[in-house]
Amino acid sequence: xxxxxxxxxxxxxxxxxxxxxxxxxxxxxxxxxxxxxxxxxxxxxxxxxxxxxxxxxxxxxxxxxxxxxxxxxxxxxxxxxxxxxxxxxxxxxxxxxxxxxxxxxxxxxxxxx
Amino acid sequence: xxxxxxxxxxxxxxxxxxxxxxxxxxxxxxxxxxxxxxxxxxxxxxxxxxxxxxxxxxxxxxxxxxxxxxxxxxxxxxxxxxxxxxxxxxxxxxxxxxxxxxxxxxxxxxxxxxxxx
Numbered sequence: 001x002x003x004x005x006x007x008x009x010x011x012x013x014x015x016x017x018x019x020x021x022x023x024x025x026x027x028x029x030x031x032x033x034x035x036x037x038x039x040x041x042x043x044x045x046x047x048x049x050x051x052x053x054x055x056x057x058x059x060x061x062x063x064x065x066x067x068x069x070x071x072x073x074x075x076x077x078x079x080x081x082x083x084x085x086x087x088x089x090x091x092x093x094x095x096x097x098x099x100x101x102x103x104x105x106x107x108x109x110x111x112x113x
Numbered sequence: 114x115x116x117x118x119x120x121x122x123x124x125x126x127x128x129x130x131x132x133x134x135x136x137x138x139x140x141x142x143x144x145x146x147x148x149x150x151x152x153x154x155x156x157x158x159x160x161x162x163x164x165x166x167x168x169x170x171x172x173x174x175x176x177x178x179x180x181x182x183x184x185x186x187x188x189x190x191x192x193x194x195x196x197x198x199x200x201x202x203x204x205x206x207x208x209x210x211x212x213x214x215x216x217x218x219x220x221x222x223x224x225x226x227x228x229x230x
Contacts, residue, residue, distance in 0.1 A: 009153070032217050043117075043203055043221035044156075051217070090155060094217050100171065101146075101219060105155040 002027040004093050006104035013081050014112050021076040021107050023091030032094040033074040034101070035065055037087050044090065050074065061085070086111045115140045117222035119204050124227045126191075126198070134189045134225045136204035143209045145187035146219065149173060150201040159202075162187055163209070191227060199229045 003026045013019055025031055032051050036044040048059025055067040065076045074091060091104040117138045126132045138145065144163045148156040158171030162181040176195025181187055187206075191198045205219040 034218075036221075041224070041226070043119075043223045044205075044219075045221070046218060049218060100158055100161070101217070103148075103156040105153060 002031065002093055002102050004091050004102055004104035006089075006091055006107050008107045009105070010108045010110070012110040012112060015083050016080050019076075019078045019081045019085070019109070021089050021091075021109070023074045023076065023104060024072050025074060025091075025093045026072065027093055030069070033065075033067060034092040034094070035059065035063070035074075035076050036090045036092060036103075037061075038090065038106075039087050047076070047089075081109075081111055083111045083113070085109060117204055117206055117220060119202075119222035119225050122223065122225060124225060126227060126229050128229055129193045131190055131192050132198075132227065134191070134202055134204075134227070136187045136189065136222060138185050138187075138204075138206045138220075138222075140206055140220060141184070142206035142220070143184070144207045145181065146205040146207075147171075147177070147179065147187070147189045148203045148205065150203055150224075156203065159189065198227055201226050 005024045034049045035047040037047050038044045047063050048057050050057050050067045058064050063078050067074050088106045088108045090106045092101050094101045120135045146161040147159040150156050157173050159177050160179040162168035165184050168179050168181050178190045202225045204222045207219050
């Protein structure tokens with residue numbers, strides 16, 4: 001069965017520092033991979049997605065992610081974090097006959113001045 | 114602007130009562146979904162519908178019911194059989210439920226927070 005693991009529950013970074021949020025997935029074939037962001041009390045907004053092709057994908061708000069098949073990973077990165085990036089980030093995978101989107105448990109990002 | 118509207122944003126319920134959460138979309142999407150979000154557990158799929166008048170159970174359907182009589186509407190009823198209904202509920206939609214590049218992107222509503230007193 002497909003699954004997603006986000007090993008970091010909570011991360012704190014300083015404003016202006018670089019960021020990497022980890023995501024590992026379990027799926028037999030090439031999955032469809034997503035990163036979503038959620039501000040407190042709000043819905044989820046799509047940051048970026050990977051379907052095929054170039055393994056480095058660019059998203060909104062200066063985020064990027066790299067698909068590494070050998071490591072079953074799809075880590076999210078940003079070179080310089082802004083205070084407005086404080087939110088919860090969810091990695092998700094989709095594939096298989098059901099086409100359901102499976103979410104990780106999320107990583108809560110705090111940004112300190 | 115197109116989007117998904119969930120209402121109410123906050124809802125309080127007494128134990129033993131059924132409540133219905135509304136979800137309306139004007140994106141002309143075929144597929145709609147209901148997720149439940151609890152702290153530290155991510156999002157879990159309750160029900161989904163790929164087309165009008167059809168829906169399937171997700172991973173945690175017990176104690177919930179849905180209907181899909183119109184393309185733009187997918188209401189969720191939290192019944193008294195749901196043992197722990199206090200949670201944040203998110204509705205989403207996508208162009209289709211099939212496997213294809215456009216079909217897989219979900220658009221989310223702002224959510225409804227249900228609290229059982």
